[in-house]
Amino acid sequence: MAKSGSADSSVAVSCGSCSVRRLCLPGGLSREDIDRLEQVTRRKKVIKAGEALFHAGDPFDNLYAIRSGSFKSAVIAADGNTQVTHFALPGELLGLDAYSSKSHPSYAEALEDSSVCVLPFSLLETLAQQVPALQQQIYSIFSDELRQENEILMLLGKRSADTRLAALLINISSRYARRGYSANQFVLSMPRTDIANYLGLTAETVSRLFSRFQKEQLIRVSGREVTILDLIGLSELAGTHCSYDN
Amino acid sequence: MAKSGSADSSVAVSCGSCSVRRLCLPGGLSREDIDRLEQVTRRKKVIKAGEALFHAGDPFDNLYAIRSGSFKSAVIAADGNTQVTHFALPGELLGLDAYSSKSHPSYAEALEDSSVCVLPFSLLETLAQQVPALQQQIYSIFSDELRQENEILMLLGKRSADTRLAALLINISSRYARRGYSANQFVLSMPRTDIANYLGLTAETVSRLFSRFQKEQLIRVSGREVTILDLIGLSELAGTHCSYDN
DNA sequence: CGGACAGTTGAGCAGCGTCAATCTTGGTGG
DNA sequence: CCACCAAGATTGACGCTGCTCAACTGTCCG
Numbered sequence A, B: 001m002a003k004s005g006s007a008d009s010s011v012a013v014s015c016g017s018c019s020v021r022r023l024c025l026p027g028g029l030s031r032e033d034i035d036r037l038e039q040v041t042r043r044k045k046v047i048k049a050g051e052a053l054f055h056a057g058d059p060f061d062n063l064y065a066i067r068s069g070s071f072k073s074a075v076i077a078a079d080g081n082t083q084v085t086h087f088a089l090p091g092e093l094l095g096l097d098a099y100s101s102k103s104h105p106s107y108a109e110a111l112e113d114s115s116v117c118v119l120p121f122s123l124l125e126t127l128a129q130q131v132p133a134l135q136q137q138i139y140s141i142f143s144d145e146l147r148q149e150n151e152i153l154m155l156l157g158k159r160s161a162d163t164r165l166a167a168l169l170i171n172i173s174s175r176y177a178r179r180g181y182s183a184n185q186f187v188l189s190m191p192r193t194d195i196a197n198y199l200g201l202t203a204e205t206v207s208r209l210f211s212r213f214q215k216e217q218l219i220r221v222s223g224r225e226v227t228i229l230d231l232i233g234l235s236e237l238a239g240t241h242c243s244y245d246n
Numbered sequence C: 001c002g003g004a005c006a007g008t009t010g011a012g013c014a015g016c017g018t019c020a021a022t023c024t025t026g027g028t029g030g
Numbered sequence D: 001c002c003a004c005c006a007a008g009a010t011t012g013a014c015g016c017t018g019c020t021c022a023a024c025t026g027t028c029c030g
Helices: A031-037 A121-130 A132-158 A161-178 A192-199 A203-215 A231-238 B031-037 B121-130 B132-158 B161-178 B192-199 B203-215 B231-238
Strands: A044-047 A052-054 A062-068 A071-076 A082-088 A106-110 A114-120 A185-187 A219-222 A225-228 B044-047 B052-054 B062-068 B071-076 B082-088 B106-110 B114-120 B185-187 B219-222 B225-228
Touching: A031 A132, A044 A052, A062 A121, A071 A192, A071 B132, A082 A192, A082 B132, A114 A121, A121 A132, A121 B132, A132 A161, A132 B071, A132 B082, A132 B121, A132 B132, A132 B192, A161 A185, A161 A192, A161 A203, A161 A225, A161 A231, A192 A203, A192 B132, A203 A219, B031 B132, B044 B052, B062 B121, B071 B192, B082 B192, B114 B121, B121 B132, B132 B161, B161 B185, B161 B192, B161 B203, B161 B225, B161 B231, B192 B203, B203 B219
Parallel strands: none
Antiparallel strands: A044 A114, A052 A106, A062 A114, A071 A082, A071 A106, A185 A225, A219 A225, B044 B114, B052 B106, B062 B114, B071 B082, B071 B106, B185 B225, B219 B225
16 A cells, blocks of 8 residues: 555456446447457556646557546646646546647646556557547547536636625535535545636635634534535535536 | 528538638548538528527537637526526537437537527438448547536536636637637637636636736736736646646 | 728726734654 | 643734725827
8 A cells, every 4th residue: 555656556446347437438339349448458557646647748548447546637827836637536537638749737746545547549449540439439528628628617617705605515525526525515536726816716715715704604624524404505606507527 | 691591691601611620520430421411511600699500409400610810608497597508619510419319408509690500310310321430420529529628527527717717818818829819829719707607617707817817918908808827827727737728 | 881890098996915923734763 | 641832823012005986188090
């Protein structure tokens, strides 16, 4: 457990039996196609909390599919400022934005001990050329990323601080729900500073908002553990009456 | 010229002789592959200033490649608020974010009289399955869109108003330059309100900034015509020492 | 000539950032 | 087992940036 490196962390895990297969590349694929996909997804990698999966500027060779844990990804400006652009959960893919420039424009860091599938993109590309359903799944993931980014833009564009935080809580809640976890109670894997950065706020403001939401009986908070008490109220605050993750 | 509709606007234009072919789907394709691509790009459409190319919720059948003119695309929240997410120039593709949900999550509106190639996605998909170079170009465009969105997130996240506007001016300048136009002098096709919305500001603030930039000898402005006088100064303000469009 | 719309400019205000002090938590080692 | 420390989180006071509201100017087009 203490040994770092890229060895398998546990028993062999295949796509067909992976707990997040419906949300990941195998989504929509036949049994047979999934078997072929497994040639591409053999290599696993374990990343400890705080470690980087890849850095900005690293050459692009692989995509990474999150098996367990969670990551933040961020871009770094010339002046050293960073902007957190994603919080990624199991089943989601990291590294898609690196294809065109052949090097990663952003970096990804584990928020907790995590494991990923390493997907050599050249293999995936070749396989997708032969398996239309996989091709479509790749388009779908690309497209969905774009859609999600638009939603975030919406948030950062012209919304008040409380709206932003409410929207994030609802988003995270719905993403946990999709994975079969509780939608009402969860543990945030990221510190306040990351939440603040992601939302374009400061950690102090985020902290004050958590306190205020609690006072208004919208949520209960204790450190990183959040319980949603009034989903309707929170949704009204967020402005989007349904969650923005479909 | 006054006649609306979807007929060809002018003489037949093929990808091989299109002025934006290097920036569009044909990028990196062989002469032979471009010939095959033209089976997909036959249909053209003319859109007048202010008209929509597609609305949010429209079914997804086609991608659109801009041949001339420019567009804004925007998402609409449940509460009616909109957020401008892109200003699109010739050679760029519209509609990529619609694939996963099979309907357009955003809408696109012409900022000036424009024309586009209508690309039936099912045909494009089939052709890409047979032409690896086209497949790669599609990945590349998807990936680049993601990268660009990250840059915008960066901008909206934690930057002052003047930084945002400076960054937009540099971005637009560099995109015109890539297309062979002047990098120092151009006409903005969008009104102040759209710029403001895109940058997460108000029209008044944008207007004040234009005035201030002019007073500081960074640019010269007259309505929508902009001349960049001090690219270095503007870049320093923007924080990114190079343009963010490569 | 006049109406409509885009853009400019000004005055006042408030939401959120900044700075700083204090409180909690988890990890470490004696 | 507990004392200690460092990092994260909370809370408060204050000020600035950018929003709001409003009046005015310029320009295009009938």
